[in-house]
Amino acid sequence: MRRNLLPVLALLTSTLFLFLGNGLQGLLLPVRGSLEGYSNEILGLIGTTWATGFVVGCFVAPNLVRRIGHVRAFAGFGALICLNVLLTGILVDQTAWLILRAVTGFCTAGTCMIIESWLNERATNESRGAIFSFYISITLFGVVGGQMMVPFVDISTPILFMICGILYCLAIIPTAVSRAASPQPLKRVKIDLKGLYHNSPVSFIAILLIGTANGAYGTLAAVFGARAGLPEGTIALMVSITIFAGAIAQFPAGRLSDTMDRRYVLAALSAVGAAAGLALALFQPSGVYAILILVAIYGAASNALYPIAVAHANDHASPEDFVKVSGGLLLLFGIGTIIGPSLGGPVMSWLGPHALFAVTAASHLLVTAYAIFRSRRRAPVPVADRDSYAGSPALAPSLTTPESLLLNPRANENSTDDPSERQAS
Template structure:
């Protein structure tokens, strides 16, 4: 949260091009997805404690290097390494939690993990709001936080969890299971990747304060989290695809409104973007729930993990598309990029409604909230309460 918000704001002050700022987001997402595939091998070779130490130390070094060397191309390279190290660190943490969770408390552990993750992200954004983006202090604080994350594992006497499982992506199988969900997760990734990377740049270029930018970025996610349960409960009572298309259209509507109105008041911008987030950040959970309606129970982790990776590929595309439009038009063109993705999602979903009958309500899996962010890996899905593990005895 801290480093992810700090870099685009500092890059904006340093005069980095919009294309370079977008590439930073693409590089991070590319590194994160790559890490999901290759980090398990590194963990198996070095062990969980040493691997986590290497990932956290690398994160600290990268954070300090970005504060020492202010260069847009160097930052792009470092963001790719940051994404890789974060994926590895998250996978180690999630495997530890999964090892200790039981079938009885798995839901509680999963919920607490997501609460702590998002609270930490928003806490980091608030640190930026209270700091000086022009100084090196925030880069140093980022490095310190990475180093602090080493302490619990360094002094722990807990046994190592089971080796991480390799991550696999079967795009053909995902599309065959649910075309709507596969396409939706890619498009949602495009929209969320664009916003997550360039939302702060948009705020800086229209002239709102750093504190308002941090609040704006946090409230978008909070609004989406608050709307997940109402939207999910509604999707449990009707064809989920209608809810998915409606929420996508709602996100596109508020995005177009921002693009046309061009608000400059901090309060007005925050309200409009929060309304946008309430629709945009409910989409991923509904798409995953729809896919699980068509999947066998034993394939839940495989399907959900594959959709998360498709989402990750989308987050690689979104920043490039949005950066191109912002450079060609104006800062509000960020929302033009997200609106295009959401309108494509709504249109494709409506077409598929005519092509395939809905799953009967009595045969569906109950809706569960899902993280619509790049801050979790497929390993976290094994913590979901719907995932049952065999226990000894």
């Protein structure tokens, strides 16, 4: 294990600091925005602009990297993220925050794509699985670690913004001084929505709705906590529990989907997520333990849906199309994360903070209904012919890029062409 990870240690260190900053900033802004009296609509749009910038970055950033090189591009993107978070702490203005978050989302996509392509270049067939698993773990613990910094500092001061800037600066250094050879040019992102739908209507619709639910919750969960009067420490714990519960639930749910029709698993998990959301929306529990238990159930169900939907799509696709299909679905998930906060903010203003979970419940109920409907119209793929389930890092809205798919061992196993040629295509 040590021999496999040493060649990419600098890149993984940069990843840790980058996601610590992402986790801290992602929770800090809605909590501080609530303190400043920003409306739910504005706080939702802050998440929408970030997701929009991220999706656009997945298309545009590869061309920028080709022109100036990986190291300079990474340093430039990282410096802009650092500059933006410091300006966010100085310019406490909702219009400025909307613009700065869009730029931050764009630059985050660029830095993630560079790291992921670099890791893929350095990985061998023997080390790919270890590096991929370690990368997913670092992103998970980085986001949660950043979130858990919020309760320990007064959010009314600029200190947390400064800490976030320090983390982003620390993310630049290991990669900037690394002697690792630059990888091949970043993969061009191609998406065929019509082809994706014809391949698997269930996965297409489900991932769009999953992105909507996860985007709404990921952006506005902290706003719900603040509006509901929860302490900052409880808000951070609530968001982190959701992520960890999802990480734990992915694998038993995925293994179950390997033995039965995945659409039934999607329908059942979506129904559980909807039930937890409806309990929060309708009964509006005020007890901390009741809220934490319900959001844990919600997180376990909702965050296990994405990889099962991807596996179902790959069941109906050729093995060599793993990257194409999964990359398109990942971008479709990103589109959903744009829709979710834009919808959740106004609904919360209209019906109250607990109505956030009415939005997630509606999305999950639609997944349940459509999965059951499609199960009556198309026979399941035989178990022997299915793509094997693999966990996914998509536990937070749009924090991975199509480049991460090339790092997945399944991309290497299912591809018949040369990895370097596939990267440059």
